[in-house]
Amino acid sequence: NSKEKGGNCIQFFNESMRNSFQERLEIEHSLRLAVDKGQFELYFQPKTRMNSVTSMEALLRWKDPQLGYVSPATFIPIAEEIGLILQIDEWSLFMACKQNKEWQDEGLLHVPISVNISAKHFQQDSLIPLIKKALELSGMEPRYLKLEITESVFIKDPLQVAEVIYRLKQLGVLISIDDFGKGYSSMYQLLQLPFDEIKIDRQFITDIHQDEKKALLVKSIFDIAHGLHLNVVAEGVECEAERDRLLQMGCDEIQGYLFSPPVNKDAMRKFLAEADDQLVRVPD
Numbered sequence: 561n562s563k564e565k566g567g568n569c570i571q572f573f574n575e576s577m578r579n580s581f582q583e584r585l586e587i588e589h590s591l592r593l594a595v596d597k598g599q600f601e602l603y604f605q606p607k608t609r610m611n612s613v614t615s616m617e618a619l620l621r622w623k624d625p626q627l628g629y630v631s632p633a634t635f636i637p638i639a640e641e642i643g644l645i646l647q648i649d650e651w652s653l654f655m656a657c658k659q660n661k662e663w664q665d666e667g668l669l670h671v672p673i674s675v676n677i678s679a680k681h682f683q684q685d686s687l688i689p690l691i692k693k694a695l696e697l698s699g700m701e702p703r704y705l706k707l708e709i710t711e712s713v714f715i716k717d718p719l720q721v722a723e724v725i726y727r728l729k730q731l732g733v734l735i736s737i738d739d740f741g742k743g744y745s746s747m748y749q750l751l752q753l754p755f756d757e758i759k760i761d762r763q764f765i766t767d768i769h770q771d772e773k774k775a776l777l778v779k780s781i782f783d784i785a786h787g788l789h790l791n792v793v794a795e796g797v798e799c800e801a802e803r804d805r806l807l808q809m810g811c812d813e814i815q816g817y818l819f820s821p822p823v824n825k826d827a828m829r830k831f832l833a834e835a836d837d838q839l840v841r842v843p844d
């Protein structure tokens with residue numbers, strides 16, 4: 561069979577490339593419409609310490625009428641390329657702050673909300689005013705906002721980014737380094753800048769209980785982070801064996817499908833309303 565089609569291999573390759581190009585155009589087009597119409601939804605995934613929720617991460621969901629659900633892993637990089645990410649992040653930020661304030665006012669939860677902010681945003685003068693505006697509009701205290709940024713923010717202009725980070729800290733918001741270890745290493749910046757938290761990328765967490773080299777590496781990251789008074793979060797924890805190993809090594813907080821996948825606001829509200837007080841404690 562494959563022999564038969566052998567001669568068509570190149571053609572097949574072109575065909576699939578053409579399809580993915582068309583798919584890409586379709587996503588771009590639909591994404592622009594979605595931004596105009598605000599066709600997004602926020603999901604929420606807790607981070608926990610000893611079965612207490614310490615923070616809630618807001619994760620964007622987009623369901624297009626034709627394309628169905630498109631993963632943020634697919635559409636966020638496209639949005640960054642075609643210049644839509646600023647508006648998308650703004651939407652997430654405003655909605656997340658508003659939701660968290662609502663939960664606070666209802667006495668359901670008093671923890672920081674974590675919002676993912678694209679590296680692209682750190683090249684903009686508009687970031688600081690945007691954060692101020694989100695806090696102002698929601699009425700939420702700055703210490704209840706945690707920004708998750710990836711190491712890639714440091715690629716372009718580390719000095720400029722450092723300045724933005726200092727200004728954000730002055731505002732009183734918290735800063736987390738997401739996907740730590742995944743890409744460009746920010747060990748140097750990590751030693752220099754006033755971050756509050758690092759989140760170890762899922763690739764280092766998966767099967768950590770079965771991989772001694774992985775465990776050794778992650779343990780050394782924990783030790784450095786703790787020496788710097790940084791909170792360490794493990795992302796993508798899916799089973800008890802992973803969690804137990806991480807806790808034994810000194811991991812501060814856990815996030816992943818084991819405790820809860822990201823869920824929509826109705827499901828989260830129900831969960832919070834039914835949870836006992838100890839679960840939704842106020843962090844110090």
Ligand code: C2E
Nearest residue numbers: 619620632633636649652676677678796797798816817822
């Ligand atoms: P992230 O911030 O590192 O979020 C973690 C991703 O891992 C999320 O994927 C989450 O659903 C998934 N996840 C959580 N626990 C587990 C687990 O136990 N196992 C596995 N396999 N996966 C788990 P999601 O929601 O698809 O988001 C992907 C990425 O898109 C995020 O990675 C973040 O970088 C980006 N993103 C999401 N929302 C926004 C946003 O509003 N603005 C920006 N700039 N980026 C966003």
Ligand code: MG
Nearest residue numbers: 617676708738
């Ligand atoms: Mg994140």
Ligand code: MG
Nearest residue numbers: 739761762795
């Ligand atoms: Mg990750």
Ligand code: MG
Nearest residue numbers: 738739759795
């Ligand atoms: Mg992450």
